Amino acid sequence: MQKVIDVQNIRKEYGKTIAVDDISFSVQKGEIFGIVGPNGAGKTTTVESIIGLRKPDEGHVAVLGLNPQSDSKTLGNRIGIQLQHASIPSRMKVWEALDLYASFYERTVPWEPLLENWGLGDKRNAQFDDLSGGQKQRLFIALALINDPEIVFLDELTTGLDPAARHATWDLVSDIREQGKTVVLITHYMDEIEALANRVAIIDQGKVIALDTPANLIANLNAETQINFTAPRSFNAEELASVAGVSAVNQEGNHIRVTGNGPLLAKVAVTLAEHDISPEDLQSHRASLEDVFLAMTGRNIRE
Amino acid sequence: MKALLKLTKMELQLQFREPIALFFTLAFPVMLMILFGSIYGNEAEAFLDGYGQVDLSVPGYIGMIIGTIGLLNIPVTLANYRDQGILRRLRATPLQSGSVLWAQVITQVVMSAAGIALLYIAGVSFYNLRIPTGIGSIIPAILLSAFSFFSVGFVLAGVMPTARAAQAVGMAILYPMLFLSGAAMPRFIMPEIVQKIGLALPLTHVVIFVEDLWLKSSLNMVSLFVVIGMLVAGLILSRFTFRWE
Numbered sequence: 227m228q229k230v231i232d233v234q235n236i237r238k239e240y241g242k243t244i245a246v247d248d249i250s251f252s253v254q255k256g257e258i259f260g261i262v263g264p265n266g267a268g269k270t271t272t273v274e275s276i277i278g279l280r281k282p283d284e285g286h287v288a289v290l291g292l293n294p295q296s297d298s299k300t301l302g303n304r305i306g307i308q309l310q311h312a313s314i315p316s317r318m319k320v321w322e323a324l325d326l327y328a329s330f331y332e333r334t335v336p337w338e339p340l341l342e343n344w345g346l347g348d349k350r351n352a353q354f355d356d357l358s359g360g361q362k363q364r365l366f367i368a369l370a371l372i373n374d375p376e377i378v379f380l381d382e383l384t385t386g387l388d389p390a391a392r393h394a395t396w397d398l399v400s401d402i403r404e405q406g407k408t409v410v411l412i413t414h415y416m417d418e419i420e421a422l423a424n425r426v427a428i429i430d431q432g433k434v435i436a437l438d439t440p441a442n443l444i445a446n447l448n449a450e451t452q453i454n455f456t457a458p459r460s461f462n463a464e465e466l467a468s469v470a471g472v473s474a475v476n477q478e479g480n481h482i483r484v485t486g487n488g489p490l491l492a493k494v495a496v497t498l499a500e501h502d503i504s505p506e507d508l509q510s511h512r513a514s515l516e517d518v519f520l521a522m523t524g525r526n527i528r529e
Numbered sequence: 530m531k532a533l534l535k536l537t538k539m540e541l542q543l544q545f546r547e548p549i550a551l552f553f554t555l556a557f558p559v560m561l562m563i564l565f566g567s568i569y570g571n572e573a574e575a576f577l578d579g580y581g582q583v584d585l586s587v588p589g590y591i592g593m594i595i596g597t598i599g600l601l602n603i604p605v606t607l608a609n610y611r612d613q614g615i616l617r618r619l620r621a622t623p624l625q626s627g628s629v630l631w632a633q634v635i636t637q638v639v640m641s642a643a644g645i646a647l648l649y650i651a652g653v654s655f656y657n658l659r660i661p662t663g664i665g666s667i668i669p670a671i672l673l674s675a676f677s678f679f680s681v682g683f684v685l686a687g688v689m690p691t692a693r694a695a696q697a698v699g700m701a702i703l704y705p706m707l708f709l710s711g712a713a714m715p716r717f718i719m720p721e722i723v724q725k726i727g728l729a730l731p732l733t734h735v736v737i738f739v740e741d742l743w744l745k746s747s748l749n750m751v752s753l754f755v756v757i758g759m760l761v762a763g764l765i766l767s768r769f770t771f772r773w774e
């Protein structure tokens with residue numbers, strides 16, 4: 227695998243605030259690399275250091291083998307950026323923005339198909355201010371893709387969007403990877419990372435506290451799956467204790483909780499069906515990246 | 530170069546989508562001219578060396594256009610672009626950052642020229658505006674004055690924390706100056722003491738500078754130095770105060 231981004235021991239202070247405190251990681255070609263962490267963790271500062279918008283106080287960054295500071299123009303032509311806290315003038319029209327930004331790059335893709343692909347075809351003459359939140363974000367992605375970049379940085383892409391718009395955006399991000407581009411996805415939504423990222427760096431207080439595939443991070447928690455449901459008091463929950471993978475059964479009144487490992491839900495459901503019990507509230511809770519963060523920091527990510 | 534042209538063209542189009550700013554740079558000076566002209570007319574007056582009242586007011590209106598653009602349009606536009614992260618987004622492209630600033634300067638020079646052209650056309654059509662004798666030197670003088678005020682606008686944009694603050698402070702500086710400098714009404718109708726106070730204001734020197742060239746073909750050295758001094762100070766200060774975010 228080819229490394230396209232190499233970050234070594236970067237550090238950045240703003241006055242007394244240590245925004246980034248000795249962060250290192252590398253990103254492979256063609257992957258979606260997630261950077262996740264709570265507000266103020268240092269995600270944006272890290273990304274700004276990678277793209278050359280900020281100079282880290284210490285450490286080294288190489289992107290596509292280039293130095294973001296000294297080779298900023300060459301690098302700028304090869305990466306695409308959707309920045310947090312960035313915008314275009316409110317009265318600029320959608321097509322004008324694409325046409326304008328296309329003039330900044332040495333190599334560009336035609337912007338008409340880009341607009342169509344991103345569902346903005348009928349909005350080409352709309353002013354930026356008149357777009358919905360989701361349309362604005364899609365325009366920002368289109369702007370980030372106008373130069374057919376090798377790496378795309380997306381910082382807080384779905385913040386402020388409703389769930390439907392968020393999920394629609396996820397599909398579009400997958401499409402970017404399908405085109406063979408590397409994506410660096412910055413977010414504070416763990417579910418976004420679980421759905422999209424090949425690997426993730428969890429950042430907290432300026433440090434990388436975990437770096438692996440989402441699946442490995444969750445597996446390493448060794449957290450058990452939990453199944454909850456209600457059943458008539460006449461049902462003896464101990465019947466479930468013998469199901470493969472179950473480690474504990476807990477019955478309180480008509481509420482039953484089963485914990486264990488493996489594909490628990492299906493097996494429990496089969497056993498219940500054998501006893502003619504079909505609870506409507508049968509639910510399974512698997513450990514998620516949120517639990518990984520909680521386990522590592524003792525805090526919830528959104529606190 | 531292609532990017533700078535595109536950016537400038539876009540910037541100009543955006544200016545034309547801001548009706549309020551457009552009103553004060555393009556329509557308002559013409560309206561004032563017509564208002565004063567309809568009262569005083571533009572007959573040749575002996576005490577004005579054969580020029581009329583409207584002839585005399587035009588250099589003031591030119592100062593008004595330059596002052597409004599320099600102290601309001603530029604700082605508010607740039608501070609707004611900074612607050613909204615528009616400058617931040619532009620900086621994340623290979624575009625040279627100087628292009629963003631040049632696009633703004635060129636745009637505002639064109640806006641000033643448009644405002645002055647409208648004045649000129651209205652003056653000639655309605656009041657037989659007398660063509661100035663020193664027109665060859667007037668254009669560079671106006672450009673110099675514009676750059677001088679624009680540089681102050683860049684300083685204001687950098688110093689002001691927000692676009693709102695830039696607007697409030699810009700107005701607080703501009704409006705009293707418009708009346709005391711002879712931009713909105715001729716200085717000779719003001720009491721002597723007010724005229725003296727006016728001499729402390731930079732806009733007064735723009736008006737005098739242009740007026741002397743326009744009406745007397747003479748170069749007012751004091752005003753020239755004030756305008757150049759302000760340009761140099763503005764350029765130096767803006768280097769230290771300008772912020773991209």
Ligand SMILES: Nc1ncnc2c1ncn2[C@@H]1O[C@H](COP(=O)(O)OP(=O)(O)OP(=O)(O)O)[C@@H](O)[C@H]1O
Nearest residue numbers: 240243245263264265266267268269270271272414
């Ligand atoms: N320009 C700046 N000046 C001073 N402090 C800053 C600046 N930018 C960021 N910080 C501080 O540095 C820390 C890290 O900020 P950063 O924006 O990198 O975090 P983040 O992980 O992107 O947060 P969010 O999820 O809110 O976007 C925060 O404490 C923030 O207040």
Ligand SMILES: [Mg+2]
Nearest residue numbers: 269270271310
């Ligand atoms: Mg951020």
